[in-house]
Amino acid sequence: MTGNRSDAEDLAQDALIRALKALPNFRGDSQLSTWVYRITVNAWKNRVRAEKSRGFWKTISFGAFGSDKDDDEPMYEPTGNDAPLDTELEKEGTAAVVQKALLQLDADDRAIVVLREIEDKSYGEIGAVLGLAEGTVKSRLFRARAKLKTLIGKVSA
Amino acid sequence: MNDSIREKLSAYLDGALPDAERRAVELEISRSEEMRMELEALRAVSAAVKGLPRETLPVGFRARLDARIAREGAAPAREYFILPPAYRPLAFALSTAVVALVVWDKSVTRLDIAAPHVGWDTAKVGVKSAAEAPPSIDVSGQLSAMNAAGKTREDETAENAAPQELTAQAAKKEDAAADDKAAPSSTFGKKISAPGKPLEVAEADGAASVAGALSGSGGSGLSAPPARSAPAAAPAAALDQLEPAEGNSFKARSEEERSAINEHLYQGFEEEKKRMGIAKIIDKDAEEEKAPSGGREFMTLGASPESPSLNRGRSVAAVRGVAKGNPSAPIVKAITLKSAEALATTWAAAGLSGEPPAVSFPDQMAIFLACPPGCGIVTVANRKKAIVVLYKDAGFDDASARVRAVTLSPKPVLLKLAQ
Numbered sequence: 001m002t003g004n005r006s007d008a009e010d011l012a013q014d015a016l017i018r019a020l021k022a023l024p025n026f027r028g029d030s031q032l033s034t035w036v037y038r039i040t041v042n043a044w045k046n047r048v049r050a051e052k053s054r055g056f057w058k059t060i061s062f063g064a065f066g067s068d069k070d071d072d073e074p075m076y077e078p079t080g081n082d083a084p085l086d087t088e089l090e091k092e093g094t095a096a097v098v099q100k101a102l103l104q105l106d107a108d109d110r111a112i113v114v115l116r117e118i119e120d121k122s123y124g125e126i127g128a129v130l131g132l133a134e135g136t137v138k139s140r141l142f143r144a145r146a147k148l149k150t151l152i153g154k155v156s157a
Numbered sequence: 158m159n160d161s162i163r164e165k166l167s168a169y170l171d172g173a174l175p176d177a178e179r180r181a182v183e184l185e186i187s188r189s190e191e192m193r194m195e196l197e198a199l200r201a202v203s204a205a206v207k208g209l210p211r212e213t214l215p216v217g218f219r220a221r222l223d224a225r226i227a228r229e230g231a232a233p234a235r236e237y238f239i240l241p242p243a244y245r246p247l248a249f250a251l252s253t254a255v256v257a258l259v260v261w262d263k264s265v266t267r268l269d270i271a272a273p274h275v276g277w278d279t280a281k282v283g284v285k286s287a288a289e290a291p292p293s294i295d296v297s298g299q300l301s302a303m304n305a306a307g308k309t310r311e312d313e314t315a316e317n318a319a320p321q322e323l324t325a326q327a328a329k330k331e332d333a334a335a336d337d338k339a340a341p342s343s344t345f346g347k348k349i350s351a352p353g354k355p356l357e358v359a360e361a362d363g364a365a366s367v368a369g370a371l372s373g374s375g376g377s378g379l380s381a382p383p384a385r386s387a388p389a390a391a392p393a394a395a396l397d398q399l400e401p402a403e404g405n406s407f408k409a410r411s412e413e414e415r416s417a418i419n420e421h422l423y424q425g426f427e428e429e430k431k432r433m434g435i436a437k438i439i440d441k442d443a444e445e446e447k448a449p450s451g452g453r454e455f456m457t458l459g460a461s462p463e464s465p466s467l468n469r470g471r472s473v474a475a476v477r478g479v480a481k482g483n484p485s486a487p488i489v490k491a492i493t494l495k496s497a498e499a500l501a502t503t504w505a506a507a508g509l510s511g512e513p514p515a516v517s518f519p520d521q522m523a524i525f526l527a528c529p530p531g532c533g534i535v536t537v538a539n540r541k542k543a544i545v546v547l548y549k550d551a552g553f554d555d556a557s558a559r560v561r562a563v564t565l566s567p568k569p570v571l572l573k574l575a576q
Contacts, residue, residue, distance in 0.1 A: 006569050009215055013222050017229065023422040024415075032425070098205045116171070117206035123173050142167035142199075149202045 001044055001114050003103045011047060015040035030128050037119070037129045041111050048107045101151035109144035116141055166196050170203060489528040491546050491570045495519060500560070509556045516562040524570065526559040533558025535575045543571045550574065 002008045019039050026035055102110060108130075115121045115129060123137045132140070162185045168174050169182045186192050494500045497516070500523045504513040507527060516523045526534055526548055533553030538545045544563060553559075 004569070005212060005215065008212065009218060009221075012214075012218070013225055016222060017226060020226070020423065024418060026422070094205070095209050098209055102206065102209075113206060117203055118209065118211075123168075123171070138168045138173065139164060141171075142164050145167050145199050145202050148206070149198055152202065152205065 001110060002047075003099065007047075011040065011044055014043045014047070018043060031125075034125055034128045037115070037121075037125075038131075041115075041129055044111070045107050097152060097156045101148055101155045104151050104155075105144060105147060108140070109147060112137065112141050113144050113148060162192070163195060166192070166199055170196065170199055487529050487550075489526065489532065489548065489550065489572060489574075491572050492525045492527055493570060494523040494525055495565070500525065504560075507559075509559070511556070514557045514560045514562070516560070520565060521562045522565045524561050524563055528559070534561045537561045537563050539563060539566065539568075543569045545571050545573060547573050547575045 002011055015036065019036050022039065026032070030038075102113065105113065111130060112126060115126045116123075121129070123134045123141075126132070126141075127134050127137045130137070162182055165174060165178055165182050169179060174182065186196060492503060494503055494516075496518055500513050500516060503525050507525075513523075524534070524537060524544070524546055526532060526546070528548070528550060531551040531553055533549060533555070535547045535549055538547070544566060546561070
């Protein structure tokens with residue numbers, strides 16, 4: 001969801017600490033895992049809002065190294081896997097396109113896609129995490145997938 | 158294409174449609190080539206996202222999390238900001254009364270007006286000036302009613318005090334304030350009495366004003382309902398009584414109780430984490446905590462002497478070796494290494510001869526550039542948010558240009574091709 005390893009770790013720490021702090025208020029209305037997912041998604045949305053408001057989402061200045069006018073994409077692609085180099089490069093090609101398209105989805109759409117496709121959550125569980133009715137989950141997931149399809153086409157073009 | 162059917166393709170793909178709707182979608186798919194293509198496109202998108210590589214938890218995650226918890230604390234947040242919920246009705250009633258009375262005190266003096274509270278027996282209350290007012294009021298009836306559902310920790314303290322003492326304190330403060338003729342003020346009393354006990358507002362300068370306005374002549378104008386008798390209880394028993402009704406979020410507990418509850422919940426949380434399949438982070442921590450470097454370990458090379466492959470190292474930055482737009486350009490990677498052994502292994506795995514440059518481990522880490530022959534690092538800048546590695550992909554004869562020593566840092570590494 002965050003697009004890079006460092007932010008992902010920070011988010012995971014934030015979410016787990018929030019969950020620990022809020023545990024006394026957990027009433028068991030949902031599964032603990034659903035509750036933790038909800039905390040994580042909310043923490044992430046807060047971070048996205050905060051980053052956007054600070055105006056440097058995904059942007060780091062390299063003023064000391066001359067013009068960065070053509071640097072409109074992230075400078076680095078953390079991989080972190082142990083696959084052989086050739087396989088890794090092949091995977092990076094497809095995965096990078098999908099990842100880049102995914103990062104262009106807005107927060108709500110990205111959350112619903114990640115919960116369904118990567119976390120393999122049911123519509124009911126997604127609804128519980130995001131506070132949506134199941135019917136709303138269906139329609140939003142459809143729209144998010146349609147947007148993602150368009151974005152993948154644009155990114156890979 | 159039928160839009161309502163089209164919107165159901167996504168749910169159909171997930172097998173989340175009821176039978177009737179599923180059959181309708183299947184019928185439409187069998188009839189419409191466009192619908193079939195749409196479904197396949199959605200299926201491809203779904204598969205592409207599902208096929209994204211999964212990141213494993215970085216080594217040392219648990220250690221860093223524990224350190225952050227130790228630094229920031231993960232104790233349960235305070236469940237109230239200023240007053241516990243049990244006091245809020247009281248605070249609201251009193252603050253409302255103060256606001257109303259300040260207005261009255263300024264605009265109305267020596268007028269007979271209707272009693273402002275339905276719980277008071279007198280139909281009318283005489284309002285006098287602040288200077289003539291006594292220092293305290295007895296609204297124990299209101300307190301009893303408001304706190305009927307439960308007591309608070311301060312109640313317990315109040316109950317342990319002798320009623321005579323409270324009465325004596327109240328009388329003493331009444332006398333003092335009557336002599337003082339204090340001017341009204343917004344300050345309010347700090348002590349709140351238990352149900353059944355007189356409410357003390359004598360610490361407030363404006364007490365005379367409040368009491369005068371409410372009670373009329375010397376506090377006798379208000380006739381509160383009889384106080385609820387509250388038996389004295391041992392602290393533990395009193396704490397038991399503090400347990401709220403189901404659904405009440407406020408729980409006044411001792412620190413020991415909180416710790417015990419937190420420990421119990423934390424254990425449950427740990428079990429749930431295991432059930433969720435993330436328990437393995439615990440196993441990696443023991444080794445991580447022994448790491449001498451003390452830094453963030455996500456940059457550590459994972460190569461071992463048994464399989465000295467460059468690809469077992471953890472690259473922290475990777476870019477195309479030439480200007481973007483050329484997908485066939487070789488990938489250049491920066492790998493951070495935190496031990497001489499890791500550096501030697503990586504050096505050998507990259508097919509380089511000789512010895513790698515000296516690096517002062519563990520205070521420093523080595524940035525190794527995995528790139529085509531002739532490449533090298535121009536400079537390394539330790540910026541505020543990242544370590545920026547400026548490199549060239551040709552022109553270096555000495556392989557040692559691939560390695561730079563930098564101060565050990567948890568910052569991300571960014572690669573930039575020098576112009």
